[in-house]
Amino acid sequence: MESRYNPTAIEEKWQKTWAEQGLDKTPTEKDKPKFYALSMFPYPSGNLHMGHVRNYTITDVIARVYRMQGYRVLHPMGWDAFGLPAENAAIKKGIHPAKWTYSNIAQMRSELKRLGLSYDWDCELATCSPDYYKWTQWIFLQFFQAGLAYQKEAAVNWDPVDQTVLANEQVDSEGRSWRSGAIVEKKKLRQWFLKITDYAEQLLQDLDKLPGWPDRVKSMQANWIGKSVGAYLEFPIVGMDEKIGVFTTRPDTVFGVSYIVLAPEHPLTPKVTTSDNKEKIETFIKEVASQSELERTAEDKPKRGIPTGGTAINPFTGEEIPIWIADYVLYEYGTGAVMGVPAHDVRDFKFATEQNLPIKVVITPAESAEEQITEAYTEPGIMINSGDFNGMNSTEGKQAVIDYAEKQGFGKARIQYRLRDWLISRQRYWGAPIPVIHCPKCGIVPVPESELPVVLPENVEFSGRGPSPLAQLGEWVNVPCPSCGTAAKRETDTMDTFIDSSWYYLRFTDAKNEKQVFDSGKTNDWMPVDQYVGGIEHAILHLLYSRFFTKVLRDCKLLNFDEPFNRLLTQGMVQGLTYTNPKKSGNAKYIPSALVNPNDPKDPETGEPLEISYQTMSKSKYNGVAPEDVINKYGADTARMFILFKAPPEKDLEWDDADVEGQFRFLNRVWSLITEYSETTPAKTQKGELSKAEKDLRRAIHTAIDEISKDLEGDYQLNTAVSEMMKLSNALKDATCKNSAVYTEGIETLILLLAPFAPHIAEELWQMIGNQESVHKQTWPKLDESALEVDEITLVIQINGKTRGTIQAPANLDKQGLEKYARESDAAKRYLEEGKEPKKVIVVPGKLVNFVI
């Protein structure tokens, strides 16, 4: 008998045994309800970090609990294996991206296995493998055939560091690349796009079908989609046949338009410009073009604009109004032109005041009707100076104006989204080639399905300069057109890696299928993912793209559901103790903890005092803790328990060695509790009535079952679940009936409850108390409601809501009985004057009786 808890030995032993037994294989029989538990798959960067450990441990607990609760569980793992770091490694170190990637995968796979995660490794996939990207390309062709993939020339985000273009979602609000952190540049290039905007409304509406998603994520997506409801109105240009179309959310203010503003890049700009303004306008356009997006949209910047000399007509009033151009009007949004209503729009007011343009009030608050205003009035009100619409409530006026415009043929209702189409082409090597051929005669020709995959050539030079390595490979690029045989060229751009990850969760349901992208029967059976777990950083990116893919593939009749992820848990970051020297700047301010005395933190170089904080673990901050080190010292079970216990899953978690130690101590206490038990011979069956001690212990056992089961429903309060186990463990230790069958029930229950959280020690202890079959094949402990019952309750006696005493009362009394009982208490008698009835009596069964006097 092993007397001391030795995690390394038992973890290795059980991992080996479980693998041999195929314990974690996905069940094939359909007689149980399904449960699909999924973690966001990692990029194989080299080593596992604590963020991964947290993510995968949470999902693993959920998967294991559902197995014990009688579900057939799919719990797969794979690799988001295309991407720039592999290519950068090739440039720097001369290692081929494939070699670098697969060796990282091998390393990380072995680290995952040491954590005791219950994956079915038979479903493993890597997006960089031709077996997988064949189908990525196939899906691209479905999009292409549905008219959802197209090429266009556009001003796109160019990352000067990674030497490739980026999608809008991949640039943050400061204008930086999500990956390289470089400020992106605008470049005009011909690129591939996916028409995500066709699905904008569905992507927005269907957020309501996701009650199991955090509000935060849903609101971020809704913000990103950015729906606004309004009108499209056309203003004829004086002396020309053309019209200027504008989008407005305030058609009710159209009588207050005193000018029109075009974006400088607007194609009508040169046309409306009069000859005497030509030079000034051209200079202005150049100035604006030289500014970065960031400069141009900076807040508190004066609005710059100049008149073109052109004039338009307000079709509602017949008035002639000047046409201007200004830098605050963005060509990419709406129609690239706005109507200026200074009286009722903050920006227009500022612009008109600065440029001395007329301000005409057309909406007024119900009470006062001032025509002189000092700031824009943007609230609803009563329409004035608006012809036939005068006196109308402006909210109703919106529709009335739209109806009128539609009847007259110069406008209509319109919904505008902020969301833009998804730019998916990348000028890099390590991605799935876009499977099309450019033929001088036929144009863009898709690669026939039978020729998929378009395989990445292997003998490639990585210089890091110039065009994509693929574009330099003549023998690969030059091919005959599949349609007419003319000499043609392959597309040399590869796909955004977010395409790879937009459908991997579907492939897991049929990962080895060589004939199809997946068997819809299998996929529709397992999908949607019941619980998805991953980082908040994908709130928009991956999660929005995946929702889009699901809807498109549903419309291709491959899927029969609308949303891919039923419930979403976004786990918090893992933060490490960080020492910073406030006198230093940049990365130099971070001081490695190995060089710091924790009791007196000083800069080892300068002796300056250091600041202590918790920040997300990263190499550059020297605040990381390697999972390997923790496992070597305490074992995977302790690492798992600590991570689950220290904070609720969605909150940030501060890594603290002392708390890790605390979890190790807890597992040690459980260990000694159960080794002691295993050396005794307690009663197997209960004889006769339970004693008070037995009843109390049994209540503790079933309270733990009840609480932990509730903690695992829906919102996964794994931290409190762990604390309930500690309570049960404490109750068992203090129990005075250790040779009773109830004690045996308690020991068994504790091991079963612990099994999903700390799978190795639970298995070891389960076998130690004489079981043969794996603890992970047992069913989840069943709650016996009757065990929670008590004979007597403590009843609180309140007077006017204040506690004035407590009494013991039989548990089975109804409201009237409780009140009667309470009236006879000393506390009540003291306060209730004889013969005087209280105004009101409130009885909360099981809790209190409150007399209001």
Added chain:
RNA sequence: GCCCUUGUAGCCCAAUCGGAAAGAGGCGCUUCGCUUAGAACGAAGAGGUUGCUGGUUCGACUCCAGUCAGGGGCACCA
């Protein structure tokens, strides 16, 4: 500016439908036991204006309004 989210003991975190005089669990701290001593282990204990103000209620950590502070998203988006 708009939206989401969080404020409870020195620290991390609990607290069911609104129900005791706020406490499950862990860390840390204090005292005691064990020990040559320490660690480990065991036992006991201290610690609070639930960010603030007001409201609803018999009763508010919990609901409402406002406000302050932290975290996050969107933003000259017409």
